[in-house]
Amino acid sequence: MMHSPVILWALTLVGLIATVTDLWRQKIYNWLTLPAILVGFGLNLFFAGLPGLLDSFLGFLLAGLLYLVLGLMGAMRGGDIKLAAAVGALMGWKLTVSALYYGAILGGIFALFWSLYHGTLWKTLSRVWRVLYATAAPGMRPDVELQASDTKPMPYGVAISWGAIVAAWGLMPPVL
DSSP: OOOHHHHHHHHHHHHHHHHHHHHHHHOHHHHHHHHHHHHHHHHHHHHHHHHHHHHHHHHHHHHHHHHHHHHHHHHHOHHHHHHHHHHHHHHHHHHHHHHHHHHHHHHHHHHHHHHHHTTOOHHHHHHHHHHHHHHTTTOOOSOOTOOOOOOOOOTTHHHHHHHHHHHHHTSSSSOO
């Protein structure tokens, strides 16, 4: 549960701004994410003391490191990584788990609509299937790169933002 409505509204504002900039410019700006991380640490310290700061830092590490690994694999860009870290800093580790979970679900739904809109749904599903099959079959190598695409990348910051908003506002039950 969020410690304060101030944190809830700060998270919502960050998520809405990230949604707009990621859809509009395919960019999540440092002027948004870096202050959001500091605000997350500060507000959690202010409202919950040192335990709140620790919770905030653990959320920052959880989301930031997970998305950093995804970024190193080529699945996320820098703005997505920093946005996830900011969400973690604002929400604390337990709500961050819920935010990441709901973000992944919303990201999958958004990806289907994104590829359908761009006319690449069947091509994308075929590419994903071949990579999954090759991964599950010992000794097989995929004959296709998962990153290869005919469209611009999906703005995943939208899914990160809305997963966080859904978790923070309690629109779905918490995962933990």
